[in-house]
Amino acid sequence: MKPVFAKIFENSDAAVFAVKVIELPYFSTEFHFHQECQLVYVVESEGKRIVGDSIESFQSDELILLGSDIPHVWHNDKHYFELDRSQVHARSIALFFNPDKLVDVLACFHPGNKLGVVLARAKRGMKFYGAARNLIKGLLFEMIEKTGMPQLTVFFRLLEVLCETKEYELLAGDGYINTYKEKDNDRIDKVFKYVFTNFNKDIQLEAVSALVCMNKQAFCRFFKSRTQKTFIEFVNSIRIGHACKLITEGETQIANLAYDCGFNSLSNFNRLFKEIKGVTPSEYRKMIEAGSPLAG
Incomplete structure (x- = not known):
C-alpha cells in the first residue's frame, strides 16, 4: 500500500478514457495515485478503503469517483487471502479518464464549468448513493x-x-494534501498492512515503531506528517469503520461491537464512534434500518 505514481494509459498522447473489468482472487493494488480520474464500482468484495485521509470499510455495490493525484487503495479483509486463489472473489469496473484532455474536448462544444466543479470535488473522493449510484x-x-x-x-x-x-x-478532509514521499513507501506500507491485520487486537506503539526501525517519538511525527492523522486516529478510524460494517451486517449488540473491533472500553468506543461518524452506534443502526443515507 505504498503511495506510488501509477501510469494508466499506455498511449497517453491519444487516450481520453478507458474502461476495464477487474476480476481477481482479491484486490492487489498498492496504495497509489495517478493523474487520471477514476470511477470505481465494486461489484463484489469487502475490506478497508483509504482515499486520502479517509479510512473506511467498503463492501459490494460501492461507487467512488477519485480525482487527480489522490492516493487510494481498496484492501480486502484478511480472510480473502486465505481463500482458494484460483477463484474470483473481487470484482469491479473501473473507468479512467484524463481530466485535462476531457475539459479540452468538451470546451469545443460548451463551457465546462460544471465538469470543472466535479473534477475539483473529486480530488477529495466522491462516494455516490441512492438513485445516482444506480444510474x-x-x-x-x-x-x-x-x-x-x-x-x-x-x-x-x-x-x-x-x-x-x-x-x-x-x-477526504477539506484541507487534505498528498504529502507522501517515495523514500518513505516501505515504512508506510509495513504500518498499513500491520494495522489492517491486527486492528482488532491491542496494538502497541512500541511494536509498530520497531517495525519501521524508529523510536516512538520519531514514528509519531513521521506518521502524522504523511497521513495527516495521528497513529491512534488512524487505528481508531479502521476500528470504527469495521464497526459500521458489522452494524450494516446486522450485529445488534453494541458491547460485542466494541470488543470485536479492538476497543477495551465500551464508553471509549461510544465516544469515538460519535466523534468520527457524528452519531452514536445505536443511532447509526437505526439509520441503517430506516434506509437513510449515511455519512461514511
Missing part, C-alpha cells in the same frame, strides 16, 4: 458492452449524471 453503475455496465461511438455516447451520458447529481458525499 451511474448501469451506465458503466453499458460501457463495457459497447465500443466506438455507442460507448462514447454512454460516456457522455455518465458525465452528465456526475455533473448534475447531489447524491454524493466527500471522503
Whole structure:
C-alpha cells in the first residue's frame, strides 16, 4: 500500500478514457495515485478503503469517483487471502479518464464549468448513493458492452449524471494534501498492512515503531506528517469503520461491537464512534434500518 505514481494509459498522447473489468482472487493494488480520474464500482468484495485521509470499510455495490493525484487503495479483509486463489472473489469496473484532455474536448462544444466543479470535488473522493449510484453503475455496465461511438455516447451520458447529481458525499478532509514521499513507501506500507491485520487486537506503539526501525517519538511525527492523522486516529478510524460494517451486517449488540473491533472500553468506543461518524452506534443502526443515507 505504498503511495506510488501509477501510469494508466499506455498511449497517453491519444487516450481520453478507458474502461476495464477487474476480476481477481482479491484486490492487489498498492496504495497509489495517478493523474487520471477514476470511477470505481465494486461489484463484489469487502475490506478497508483509504482515499486520502479517509479510512473506511467498503463492501459490494460501492461507487467512488477519485480525482487527480489522490492516493487510494481498496484492501480486502484478511480472510480473502486465505481463500482458494484460483477463484474470483473481487470484482469491479473501473473507468479512467484524463481530466485535462476531457475539459479540452468538451470546451469545443460548451463551457465546462460544471465538469470543472466535479473534477475539483473529486480530488477529495466522491462516494455516490441512492438513485445516482444506480444510474451511474448501469451506465458503466453499458460501457463495457459497447465500443466506438455507442460507448462514447454512454460516456457522455455518465458525465452528465456526475455533473448534475447531489447524491454524493466527500471522503477526504477539506484541507487534505498528498504529502507522501517515495523514500518513505516501505515504512508506510509495513504500518498499513500491520494495522489492517491486527486492528482488532491491542496494538502497541512500541511494536509498530520497531517495525519501521524508529523510536516512538520519531514514528509519531513521521506518521502524522504523511497521513495527516495521528497513529491512534488512524487505528481508531479502521476500528470504527469495521464497526459500521458489522452494524450494516446486522450485529445488534453494541458491547460485542466494541470488543470485536479492538476497543477495551465500551464508553471509549461510544465516544469515538460519535466523534468520527457524528452519531452514536445505536443511532447509526437505526439509520441503517430506516434506509437513510449515511455519512461514511
